[in-house]
Amino acid sequence: MNTQLVDSLVQIITSLSTEERLLLQERLNSMAIQVTPDVCGGQPRIRNSRIPVWTLVEFRQQGADDEELLRNYPGLTREDLTAAWTYYAQHQEELNNVLTAMNQEDNA
Numbered sequence: 001m002n003t004q005l006v007d008s009l010v011q012i013i014t015s016l017s018t019e020e021r022l023l024l025q026e027r028l029n030s031m032a033i034q035v036t037p038d039v040c041g042g043q044p045r046i047r048n049s050r051i052p053v054w055t056l057v058e059f060r061q062q063g064a065d066d067e068e069l070l071r072n073y074p075g076l077t078r079e080d081l082t083a084a085w086t087y088y089a090q091h092q093e094e095l096n097n098v099l100t101a102m103n104q105e106d107n108a
Contacts, residue, residue, distance in 0.1 A: 032083035043098065044087060046080045054098045056084045061099075 016024065032047050039045065043052040051073060059069060066081050088095055 026086075029079070029083040029086055032080055033087045044091070044095075046076060046084065049075060051076070053084045053087050054095050054102070056081065057088050057095055058099055058102075060085075 013021070013024070033044050033053060034047050035042060035044050040050055040052045043054060045052045046056075056069060056073075059072075064072075066078065069081060070076055070078070
């Protein structure tokens with residue numbers, strides 16, 4: 001492990017303004033969501049998993065809370081869920097279109 005690099009990063013992070021820290025957190029959260037063409041049909045998913053964001057959104061819309069999702073998906077963290085909800089808020093129309101299409105397929 002490169003402790004010197006970690007120490008340097010801590011020093012940089014502690015010197016950030018509140019606005020810069022918020023921007024950093026937002027960027028780190030966005031890295032938790034991946035879009036890879038050949039994984040999950042190219043749908044946005046939680047990093048290094050096959051859990052599409054739309055799946056989590058659909059369960060949440062059906063009444064599942066974060067605790068239930070974390071129990072059902074033990075590989076997820078609270079930070080993953082926060083990233084999913086943030087991603088959904090920023091791409092709501094796109095993900096709602098996916099959910100609508102999935103529901104239409106289920107009802108066909």
